[in-house]
Amino acid sequence: MPEPRLISSYLDVLAAQLPASIVEELGDGLAETHRSYLRQGLAPDLAARSAVAEFGDPELIVAGFARVNPARRAARRLLVVGPAVGACWVAALVTSRAWAVPLPARMLAGLVLAAVIALLATSALGTRYRLAARTGAMGLFGIIALDASLIAGVPLAGVPLTWVLGLAMAASAARISYAARALRPALAR
Amino acid sequence: MRAEELKGHLDAMLLAALEGGPQHGYAVIEALRQSTGGRLDLPTGTIYPALHRLEQAGLITGSWSVVGGRRRREYRLTPAGDRALSGRRADWRDFSAMVTAALEGGPCPNPA
Numbered sequence: 001m002p003e004p005r006l007i008s009s010y011l012d013v014l015a016a017q018l019p020a021s022i023v024e025e026l027g028d029g030l031a032e033t034h035r036s037y038l039r040q041g042l043a044p045d046l047a048a049r050s051a052v053a054e055f056g057d058p059e060l061i062v063a064g065f066a067r068v069n070p071a072r073r074a075a076r077r078l079l080v081v082g083p084a085v086g087a088c089w090v091a092a093l094v095t096s097r098a099w100a101v102p103l104p105a106r107m108l109a110g111l112v113l114a115a116v117i118a119l120l121a122t123s124a125l126g127t128r129y130r131l132a133a134r135t136g137a138m139g140l141f142g143i144i145a146l147d148a149s150l151i152a153g154v155p156l157a158g159v160p161l162t163w164v165l166g167l168a169m170a171a172s173a174a175r176i177s178y179a180a181r182a183l184r185p186a187l188a189r
Numbered sequence: 190m191r192a193e194e195l196k197g198h199l200d201a202m203l204l205a206a207l208e209g210g211p212q213h214g215y216a217v218i219e220a221l222r223q224s225t226g227g228r229l230d231l232p233t234g235t236i237y238p239a240l241h242r243l244e245q246a247g248l249i250t251g252s253w254s255v256v257g258g259r260r261r262r263e264y265r266l267t268p269a270g271d272r273a274l275s276g277r278r279a280d281w282r283d284f285s286a287m288v289t290a291a292l293e294g295g296p297c298p299n300p301a
Contacts, residue, residue, distance in 0.1 A: 033233060
C-alpha cells in the first residue's frame with residue numbers, strides 16, 4: 001500500500017533536519033501508527049491525519065534529537081573541562097619560561113584555539129541537529145589537532161620538561177582520548 | 190498524564206516497558222499506554238529521542254532488523270539498564286510512600 005501523501009510530507013520535514021537512519025526509524029513508527037488506525041476501521045486519509053497528530057509536532061521531535069546529539073554532548077563536556085586543561089598549559093608554559101616558543105607558533109596556537117572554541121560553542125548551543133553535528137565533529141577534530149600539536153611541539157621547541165608541563169601534557173592526552181572516542185558516534189549520525 | 194508531569198520519570202517507564210524483551214519504538218509507547226490504562230498522553234514521536242538518550246547512556250541497546258520489507262530498530266535492556274531500573278523502582282517506592290504519608294497522614298515506612 002502506498003504511503004499517504006500526508007505521511008510522506010511529514011517525513012520530508014524530518015528528513016530535512018535529521019539523519020537518514022533516524023528518519024527511517026521514525027518512518028517505521030509512523031507507518032505502524034497509521035496501520036493501527038486502519039485496523040480500527042478509519043479511512044486511509046483520516047488514519048494518516050490521526051497518525052501524524054499522534055506523532056506530534058515534527059519540530060518537537062527535531063528539538064528532542066538535537067538535545068541528544070552525541071557531537072553536541074561531547075562539545076559541552078569539552079567546553080566544561082577546557083578551562084582546566086588551559087590553566088594547566090598556562091601554568092606549564094609560564095613556569096617553563098615558554099616565551100622561547102617562537103611568536104608565530106604561539107599566535108597560530110591561539111588562533112586555532114579560538115576557532116575550536118567557536119566551533120564547540122556553536123555545537124553546544126545549537127538547536128539545529130545537522131549544524132550541531134557538523135560543528136561538533138569539526139571542533140573534536142580541532143581539539144585533537146591542537147592537543148597533539150602541543151604535546152609534540154612544546155618539547156621540540158626546547159621547553160624544559162617539568163612536572164607542571166607533564167601534567168598539562170597528560171591532560172591534553174586525556175582530552176585527545178575522549179575526543180577520539182566521541183568522534184565515532186558524532187560522525188555516525 | 191502530560192509530558193511535564195512525567196519529567197524525571199519517563200526514562201524509568203521506558204526501561205520498564207523494555208523489561209519484558211526487545212521492542213521497537215511504537216511497541217514501547219503502546220506498552221506504556223497499556224500499562225498506564227491509556228492515561229499516558231505523550232506525542233509518540235517524542236519517545237524516540239528519549240530512547241536514543243537511554244542508548245547513549247548505555248542503559249539500552251538498539252539493533253536493526255527487517256520486518257515486512259521495512260527496516261526496524263529494536264531496543265533491549267542492557268545489564269546496566271536492568272540495574273538502573275531496579276534502582277529507580279526502589280527510589281520510586283520510597284518517594285511515593287513519603288509523599289503519600291505527607292499528603293494523607295499516617296506513618297511513613299522506613300526505607301528498606
